[in-house]
Amino acid sequence: AERYNPHAIEQKWQDVWAEDGLYTFDENAAGEKFYALTMFPYPSGNLHIGHWYANVAPDARARWMRMRGYNVLFPMGFDAFGLPAENAAIKNKADPAVWTYKNIEHMTGQFRRMGTMIDWSRQFATSDPEYYRWNQWFFIEFYKRGLAYKKGGLVNWCPKDQTVLANEQVVNGACERCGTPVERRNLNQWYLRITDYADELLDFTHTDMPDKVRLMQTNWIGKSVGAEVTFDTPAGPETVFTTRPDTLMGATFMVLAPEHAKVKALTTPEQREAVEAYVTAAGRKTDVERQQEGEKTGVWTGSYATHPITGDQLPIWIADYVLVTYGTGSIMAVPAHDDRDFAFAKAFGLPIKEVIRAEGAAAMPADPEEPYNGEGLIVNSGEFDGMAGGKASIAQIIAKLEEKGIAKPKTTYRLRDWLFARQRYWGTPVPFVHCEKCGMQPVPYDQLPVKLPENVEFTPTGQSPLKLDKEWMATTCPNCGGPAERDTDTMDTFVDSSWYMYRYLSPDYHEGPFDPSKAALLPVDLYTGGIEHAILHLLYSRFWTKVMRDMGLTTQNEPFAKLRNQGMILGEDNEKMSKSRGNVVDPDDLVREYGADTVRAFLMFIAPWELGGPWDSQGINGPSKWLGRVWNLFFDEKATGPEEKLTEADVRYAVHSTLKKVGDDFERMSFNTIISSLMELTNTLVKARRSPVYGTPTWEESLNIFNLMLAPVVPHIAEEIWNQRGKEGSVHTASWPQVDAAAAVRDTVTIGVQVNGKVRGEVNISKTAPQAEALSAARAVPDVARFIEGKEVVKEIYVAGRIINIVVKG
Ligand code: ANZ
Ligand code: ZN
Numbered sequence: 001a002e003r004y005n006p007h008a009i010e011q012k013w014q015d016v017w018a019e020d021g022l023y024t025f026d027e028n029a030a031g032e033k034f035y036a037l038t039m040f041p042y043p044s045g046n047l048h049i050g051h052w053y054a055n056v057a058p059d060a061r062a063r064w065m066r067m068r069g070y071n072v073l074f075p076m077g078f079d080a081f082g083l084p085a086e087n088a089a090i091k092n093k094a095d096p097a098v099w100t101y102k103n104i105e106h107m108t109g110q111f112r113r114m115g116t117m118i119d120w121s122r123q124f125a126t127s128d129p130e131y132y133r134w135n136q137w138f139f140i141e142f143y144k145r146g147l148a149y150k151k152g153g154l155v156n157w158c159p160k161d162q163t164v165l166a167n168e169q170v171v172n173g174a175c176e177r178c179g180t181p182v183e184r185r186n187l188n189q190w191y192l193r194i195t196d197y198a199d200e201l202l203d204f205t206h207t208d209m210p211d212k213v214r215l216m217q218t219n220w221i222g223k224s225v226g227a228e229v230t231f232d233t234p235a236g237p238e239t240v241f242t243t244r245p246d247t248l249m250g251a252t253f254m255v256l257a258p259e260h261a262k263v264k265a266l267t268t269p270e271q272r273e274a275v276e277a278y279v280t281a282a283g284r285k286t287d288v289e290r291q292q293e294g295e296k297t298g299v300w301t302g303s304y305a306t307h308p309i310t311g312d313q314l315p316i317w318i319a320d321y322v323l324v325t326y327g328t329g330s331i332m333a334v335p336a337h338d339d340r341d342f343a344f345a346k347a348f349g350l351p352i353k354e355v356i357r358a359e360g361a362a363a364m365p366a367d368p369e370e371p372y373n374g375e376g377l378i379v380n381s382g383e384f385d386g387m388a389g390g391k392a393s394i395a396q397i398i399a400k401l402e403e404k405g406i407a408k409p410k411t412t413y414r415l416r417d418w419l420f421a422r423q424r425y426w427g428t429p430v431p432f433v434h435c436e437k438c439g440m441q442p443v444p445y446d447q448l449p450v451k452l453p454e455n456v457e458f459t460p461t462g463q464s465p466l467k468l469d470k471e472w473m474a475t476t477c478p479n480c481g482g483p484a485e486r487d488t489d490t491m492d493t494f495v496d497s498s499w500y501m502y503r504y505l506s507p508d509y510h511e512g513p514f515d516p517s518k519a520a521l522l523p524v525d526l527y528t529g530g531i532e533h534a535i536l537h538l539l540y541s542r543f544w545t546k547v548m549r550d551m552g553l554t555t556q557n558e559p560f561a562k563l564r565n566q567g568m569i570l571g572e573d574n575e576k577m578s579k580s581r582g583n584v585v586d587p588d589d590l591v592r593e594y595g596a597d598t599v600r601a602f603l604m605f606i607a608p609w610e611l612g613g614p615w616d617s618q619g620i621n622g623p624s625k626w627l628g629r630v631w632n633l634f635f636d637e638k639a640t641g642p643e644e645k646l647t648e649a650d651v652r653y654a655v656h657s658t659l660k661k662v663g664d665d666f667e668r669m670s671f672n673t674i675i676s677s678l679m680e681l682t683n684t685l686v687k688a689r690r691s692p693v694y695g696t697p698t699w700e701e702s703l704n705i706f707n708l709m710l711a712p713v714v715p716h717i718a719e720e721i722w723n724q725r726g727k728e729g730s731v732h733t734a735s736w737p738q739v740d741a742a743a744a745v746r747d748t749v750t751i752g753v754q755v756n757g758k759v760r761g762e763v764n765i766s767k768t769a770p771q772a773e774a775l776s777a778a779r780a781v782p783d784v785a786r787f788i789e790g791k792e793v794v795k796e797i798y799v800a801g802r803i804i805n806i807v808v809k810g
Contacts, residue, residue: 004631006595010716023117031071033521036062039529043078043103047110049585053569056600057609057671058528059116063712064666067736075504076118078104080127081493086426096426115596115715124507126496133449134513135495136431140442147193157185162462166419168536190421194543198413207558216534222414227398229407231305235265241327241412246389246397249381250355251332254305254316257324258282266316268302275299282320290320296344308406327412342371355381356389420492425458425465427490435477435484444478464488497537498544527560567612574614585615597714598624605675626679634721639689646691648698654684655702656744662709705737753778754805755787767801778804
């Protein structure tokens with residue numbers, strides 16, 4: 001028989017599957033729908049090993065669901081707008097569209113060679129005008145609902161990419177794409193009102209997401225419950241946000257962010273120079289630098305605020321540890337009970353006043369070593385004395401302060417509205433026009449899409465490149481018919497991925513973003529992708545679905561019923577793969593050398609899928625040899641080696657217990673253990689071939705089940721085997737086999753029998769055999785009998801299912 005040669009079969013089956021439309025989803029087919037989706041890639045030009053890792057296991061699982069009778073939708077597309085296309089285009093003096101669509105074609109071919117069950121008939125790219133037309137439609141709808149607005153103010157600006165960024169795209173003060181420290185600029189920008197949904201986005205009841213993702217989103221939204229307290233200042237009343245109104249009597253100074261609007265008015269002539277120098281210096285620092293722990297810096301403004309209860313005069317300082325973007329941009333400082341305020345008071349010799357004391361503790365010393373952040377009773381606070389500090393009394397204290405007109409309850413969020421437009425070329429044009437007479441006007445629906453102009457000079461200048469195309473810009477006002485100019489901003493590309501999962505339902509639908517008659521296919525039942533999207537894409541798409549629901553477009557609360565994240569495949573050196581490190585593994589090379597099935601099996605085997613791990617260039621030989629053995633098991637006529645003593649029960653146990661385990665592992669997405677179970681079963685079947693089981697109905701059953709179990713994991717070899725065994729149709733439309741529960745458990749176990757601690761033989765007995773039965777079976781083993789003959793048995797130890805030990809003397 002011929003040896004396993006993946007190259008002789010893989011391309012062949014890929015062609016057959018494509019010709020037969022084997023993976024074309026039919027919504028009317030039998031079976032409960034199951035919508036499985038992996039995050040669509042950016043068309044960078046090449047599928048890297050990470051793409052394979054992200055797609056192979058979910059593909060296997062989707063195939064398994066299909067074999068179990070589900071009607072599985074498993075589509076794929078391309079997240080095609082964005083800066084890399086533009087940057088590549090600038091470098092190569094080519095059109096971003098040409099670059100993008102060429103890459104898409106190449107990558108689609110790579111996906112095909114992976115042997116996935118993707119339904120390519122639903123593929124689209126977000127840069128297709130028929131797709132981004134609906135981005136524009138959505139935007140106008142959002143605008144009409146008051147969810148899109150334009151506002152001036154400080155925004156994040158990436159000086160390298162020459163565009164504004166959303167807060168979500170600033171990681172540790174740097175651009176999440178290029179790592180350049182982000183600057184702040186005062187600009188008039190478009191926003192989406194995601195904050196309207198802050199509370200709802202904290203509710204995860206309708207979406208099963210990993211704890212880590214839930215936590216990251218929760219922290220990002222950053223809900224804080226507390227109060228706003230108002231102090232009088234020479235520049236008028238100033239309100240601070242505090243989560244600890246119970247410590248109000250411990251406030252000994254006030255701090256404003258350097259950018260706070262009242263800074264100028266509060267600064268006295270004597271302090272002007274120092275304050276201005278500090279404000280300028282703070283403006284030069286990046287947010288990372290400002291948030292770093294370390295020496296506290298600040299300057300006194302020269303003014304005082306009046307404590308609303310005691311009337312005490314509290315000095316007003318400015319310091320960069322107070323952020324202008326959070327709360328009201330000012331705080332009441334309580335150094336006795338807050339770490340940062342404490343460090344600041346110590347640095348500048350400001351008073352520290354204790355107002356919370358642990359029960360039974362001594363008073364805080366005049367010059368304490370550290371603040372007290374624990375629980376306790378309120379002290380030194382007049383009428384509040386003796387109340388419990390912290391959570392227990394906050395509502396009560398707020399109520400009292402509210403009566404006095406000093407405070408009111410306030411909940412703040414860290415979440416900010418989504419800064420939505422970009423000053424770059426390769427994105428969806430914002431569908432608005434500016435008319436001198438009528439102001440900003442949305443483009444009428446029947447004029448959508450507003451297509452991106454071609455042949456634009458798009459070298460980044462900080463201005464939108466669309467501004468350079470005067471012909472494109474010139475249009476007429478939909479309201480008065482007079483001359484008007486198009487908006488030249490483009491949308492954040494995270495818009496594209498916020499609703500793409502809906503487009504797959506009806507990619508050719510022209511009446512709306514998706515055909516409402518296909519709504520029964522929602523939600524996505526299983527969504528898979530990288531954890532790096534925990535906040536950006538996943539938060540935005542949850543927001544988008546909630547707006548769609550409120551628009552009456554869907555009844556879903558969440559886009560994804562369940563989300564699971566894969567880990568990352570690192571270089572063999574345990575570092576992230578990158579061209580500069582020279583540790584990149586090219587899946588195309590691997591496919592050429594080993595075939596797609598081997599690469600698939602190895603990527604499932606290499607690590608627990610959710611963890612990932614380093615590449616192992618030797619390790620791939622394991623799966624490669626395994627598939628060779630699988631091949632020989634079916635096709636090699638001569639079985640060599642000693643005769644094996646397996647029974648039909650042994651073989652059926654091996655097959656059905658593996659079948660049960662593989663099913664359970666698919667369910668819980670433990671893919672590496674699926675491969676190891678199948679490898680183990682291969683060994684058993686190789687032995688069974690040389691046993692009396694060979695040729696029996698059990699043998700046939702075993703091969704059949706094994707063939708079916710291989711199908712989701714290594715689809716090409718499984719199909720070839722199926723075909724050569726003369727089976728009907730495709731193995732991929734066959735049913736997943738049923739576990740014979742009785743065969744899958746084995747009551748009997750083989751346990752060792754020791755004499756004086758040395759193993760002398762073994763017995764095959766029931767796991768629950770009583771002691772007397774086990775011992776008599778043990779004594780009957782010839783090798784054991786030999787060692788106890790004529791000796792005195794002093795002790796017999798039996799641990800059911802584990803071990804028998806007979807201790808003898810003489
Ligand atoms: C007095 C106080 C006493 C505070 C105390 C804390 C502890 P979270 O939980 O993050 O919402 N704060 C308010 N606005 C701020 C800003 N713009 N920049 C920096 N800090 C700000 O934190 C809320 C607390 O952070 C507020 O409660 C305030 O300090 C500070 F023992 O007020 B607290
Ligand atoms: Zn007009």
